[in-house]
Amino acid sequence: LEQQLIQSDKLSALGQLVAGVAHELNNPLTSISGYAQLLLRNRSLDEDTRVDLEQVRQQADRAGRIVRNLLMFAREHKPERSVVQINDVIQSALALQVYQLRVDNINVQLELDPSLPLTIADPHQLQQVLLNLITNARQAMADRGAGTLTIRTALCNTGAEPQIEISVADTGVGIPAQHLDKIFNPFFTTKPVGQGTGLGLSICYGIIQEHQGQIWAESREGVGTTIFIRLPLVEPRDETDEPLSPATPAESG
Numbered sequence: 001l002e003q004q005l006i007q008s009d010k011l012s013a014l015g016q017l018v019a020g021v022a023h024e025l026n027n028p029l030t031s032i033s034g035y036a037q038l039l040l041r042n043r044s045l046d047e048d049t050r051v052d053l054e055q056v057r058q059q060a061d062r063a064g065r066i067v068r069n070l071l072m073f074a075r076e077h078k079p080e081r082s083v084v085q086i087n088d089v090i091q092s093a094l095a096l097q098v099y100q101l102r103v104d105n106i107n108v109q110l111e112l113d114p115s116l117p118l119t120i121a122d123p124h125q126l127q128q129v130l131l132n133l134i135t136n137a138r139q140a141m142a143d144r145g146a147g148t149l150t151i152r153t154a155l156c157n158t159g160a161e162p163q164i165e166i167s168v169a170d171t172g173v174g175i176p177a178q179h180l181d182k183i184f185n186p187f188f189t190t191k192p193v194g195q196g197t198g199l200g201l202s203i204c205y206g207i208i209q210e211h212q213g214q215i216w217a218e219s220r221e222g223v224g225t226t227i228f229i230r231l232p233l234v235e236p237r238d239e240t241d242e243p244l245s246p247a248t249p250a251e252s253g
């Protein structure tokens, strides 16, 4: 089990790294190709320079294609939706962290609404979100030697449409007020090199956006942090429609 957990940590960290690097490389590569094309329009270029420049353009385009493929693979694929019970997604994300949470002396409290309606979402992507949030919470509490992780779900009826609300609360070090509006930015990290990529929350943000939801943080330094997520409630279609297969997040991969 321990091995499996280390593996899942590594996979999510690697996926985050790949997505972030690919994202950052895409813009400069597009610029290189664009400027090469601009220079190629110059009629007074001698033939050797033209050939060299054509190489620059072709290779930049090639690198751009590689990067965009990586991006698609690691991050920017559309959600594969199925009927999902969010409570189950939370349980399976938690199962991957149980061992680490115990090592870090963290007590887990679940307040999952047993009558939470089903929704239509990508269970793997949502599991990735929960995994990132639990990892952050754990790391924020590990520094303090102990803590409580509280995960809640509820049906929220305050807006125009009912939504599912998930909250992940920790009693960790908290986030300084001046950092609160930066934590969802790619590459923003306060963790030592090798521990943080600064991509976890930006990936969460991207996934929740794709699901037409909202994600935000509330925190007090020295007290703890709560991350809130709201997801639209999509009524599963009735049985006369094409059936959507219920899916639970895979145990591996």
Ligand code: ADP
Binding pocket: 132, 136, 137, 140, 170, 172, 173, 174, 175, 183, 184, 188, 189, 190, 191, 195, 196, 197, 198, 199, 200, 201, 202, 225
């Ligand atoms: P990483 O974890 O690699 O640093 P994230 O995007 O997941 O990247 O988080 C960005 C930053 O937000 C963290 O470095 C940390 O400063 C802050 N942060 C995120 N979650 C928490 C939390 N639960 N408690 C305290 N700080 C947090």
